[in-house]
Amino acid sequence: EVQLVESGGGLVQPGGSLRLSCTASGFTFSIYSMNWVRQAPGKGLEWLSYISSAGGVTIYYADSVKGRFTISRDDADNSLYLQMNSLRAEDTAVYYCARGVGYCSGGSCHNWFDPWGQGTLVTVSS
Amino acid sequence: EIAMTQSPATLSVSPGERATLSCRASQSVSSNLAWYQQKPGQAPRLLVYGASTRATGVSARFSGSGSGTEFTLTISSLQSEDFAVYYCQQYNNWPPYTFGQGTKLEIK
Numbered sequence A: 001e002v003q004l005v006e007s008g009g010g011l012v013q014p015g016g017s018l019r020l021s022c023t024a025s026g027f028t029f030s031i032y033s034m035n036w037v038r039q040a041p042g043k044g045l046e047w048l049s050y051i052s053s054a055g056g057v058t059i060y061y062a063d064s065v066k067g068r069f070t071i072s073r074d075d076a077d078n079s080l081y082l083q084m085n086s087l088r089a090e091d092t093a094v095y096y097c098a099r100g101v102g103y104c105s106g107g108s109c110h111n112w113f114d115p116w117g118q119g120t121l122v123t124v125s126s
Numbered sequence B: 001e002i003a004m005t006q007s008p009a010t011l012s013v014s015p016g017e018r019a020t021l022s023c024r025a026s027q028s029v030s031s032n033l034a035w036y037q038q039k040p041g042q043a044p045r046l047l048v049y050g051a052s053t054r055a056t057g058v059s060a061r062f063s064g065s066g067s068g069t070e071f072t073l074t075i076s077s078l079q080s081e082d083f084a085v086y087y088c089q090q091y092n093n094w095p096p097y098t099f100g101q102g103t104k105l106e107i108k
Helices: none
Strands: A003-007 A010-012 A018-025 A034-039 A045-051 A059-061 A069-074 A079-084 A093-105 A108-116 A120-124 B004-007 B010-013 B019-025 B033-038 B045-049 B062-067 B070-075 B085-090 B103-107
Touching (some): A003 A093, A003 A108, A018 A120, A034 A069, A034 A079, A045 A069, A045 A093, A059 A069, A108 B045, B004 B085, B010 B019, B019 B033, B019 B085, B019 B103, B033 B062
Parallel strands (some): A010 A120
Antiparallel strands (some): A018 A079, A034 A045, A069 A079, A093 A108, A093 A120, B033 B085, B062 B070, B085 B103
């Protein structure tokens, strides 16, 4: 069974740091790109970060987290990470990891997200 | 950045009836559009990709259509398990990937 399991969420003070993990199973992790997406309480989905397959040479961030969050992966351990620094109250959300699935054409790749992990809650509050 | 707009925000439909959800992109995304279903307390689940291709295991009651800037998700003969929030996502021009704000499908 293809599965993603996040961990590492919790309560952290404003300005603090947290490291989220996402452990993959049931598929060859190294050949897929991966993403982090979050959902603030009662709100919609916000894409945060992308890392390419096989070592993660290509990385992108949403403007809202650029310079504060760092995505990484360990293909030997089938794991994805999100290091979150300088956390703010508005970072309070459920954080999901999601596998990128799709195709490449004409030099561009187009990926939808499947599956998603169950999510881990991050609460930033004093 | 491509903005995705879903309508309506809330849709009230009786079980057994058909629901039609709309998603509009601020510029063409070709057919690079996905739909997700999210139930309370659960992660999003992929329903449709490529605007009209159902994901593995998704009921044939779900059908997607459209291209360019206008897209529709149709759910025929609504079942109790279909009442949820639905999101569209474009993956044509990225980063960033962008989602619509969601349509809540509720029981009438």
